Amino acid sequence: EIVLTQTPGILSSSPGDRATLSCRASQSFAHNFLAWYQKKPGQSPRLLIYNAVIRATDVPDRFIGNAAGTDFSLTISRLEPEDFAVYYCQQYGTSPFTFGPGTKVDFK
Amino acid sequence: QERLVQSGAEVKTPGASMKISCKVFGYTFTSYYLNWVRLAPGQGPEWVGIINPSGASTTYAPAFEDRVVMTRDTSTSTVYMELSGLKFEDTAIYYCARGGRLWYGEFHRAFDLWGQGTVVTVSS
Numbered sequence: 280e281i282v283l284t285q286t287p288g289i290l291s292s293s294p295g296d297r298a299t300l301s302c303r304a305s306q307s308f309a310h311n312f313l314a315w316y317q318k319k320p321g322q323s324p325r326l327l328i329y330n331a332v333i334r335a336t337d338v339p340d341r342f343i344g345n346a347a348g349t350d351f352s353l354t355i356s357r358l359e360p361e362d363f364a365v366y367y368c369q370q371y372g373t374s375p376f377t378f379g380p381g382t383k384v385d386f387k
Numbered sequence: 388q389e390r391l392v393q394s395g396a397e398v399k400t401p402g403a404s405m406k407i408s409c410k411v412f413g414y415t416f417t418s419y420y421l422n423w424v425r426l427a428p429g430q431g432p433e434w435v436g437i438i439n440p441s442g443a444s445t446t447y448a449p450a451f452e453d454r455v456v457m458t459r460d461t462s463t464s465t466v467y468m469e470l471s472g473l474k475f476e477d478t479a480i481y482y483c484a485r486g487g488r489l490w491y492g493e494f495h496r497a498f499d500l501w502g503q504g505t506v507v508t509v510s511s
Contacts (some may be wrong), residue, residue, distance in 0.1 A: 310479035329497035375448040
């Protein structure tokens with residue numbers, strides 16, 4: 280199965296900062312079928328980005344997805360207070376679909 | 388309004404089985420794949436498997452395929468996941484999540500709609 284590695288594990292930031300989260304896949308998969316989800320305590324995951332670079336419905340344009348081979352990134356151009364959460368990447372190009380362990384964006 | 392509504396919390400003993408449900412509201416039940424994902428404390432999400440609510444075909448993650456069964460009831464727009472041989476490490480929140488459109492063959496698609504989660508605790 281494809282293993283996704285996310286770095287850093289924790290990103291300590293302040294509102295207004297630019298945050299870059301990384302996700303590396305152990306092997307390539309079809310069509311850049313990679314998604315990013317946001318998870319807050321007590322809430323269900325929320326889809327932010329799919330197909331590596333496409334923002335989901337109603338997702339602010341400060342969330343930007345990028346892809347280069349087996350390296351993927353999610354950039355939050357300017358952190359808002361509501362962005363402090365855990366972010367997971369997921370590949371759905373090859374079964375079994377797999378998720379990364381997450382990056383927690385917390386307050387510095 | 389499109390939503391997925393899951394059954395309530397479960398407490399089970401090791402070795403027991405559980406069966407949880409996910410009811411679809413606001414869209415045609417047989418139009419989209421449905422997935423099950425679990426999130427255990429301190430870990431990343433884990434995909435359990437996927438069901439085609441129209442034809443009932445399933446694909447399970449290898450880690451679960453010997454003890455999971457996914458079924459559906461089209462009359463109530465509900466999918467079920469049964470997990471047997473429960474272990475302490477099965478303690479997690481289990482989510483159903485919508486995948487791709489069946490008509491377009493979108494097996495590979497991100498999960499855009501999630502249920503509220505079902506807390507499952509395995510404890511002796």
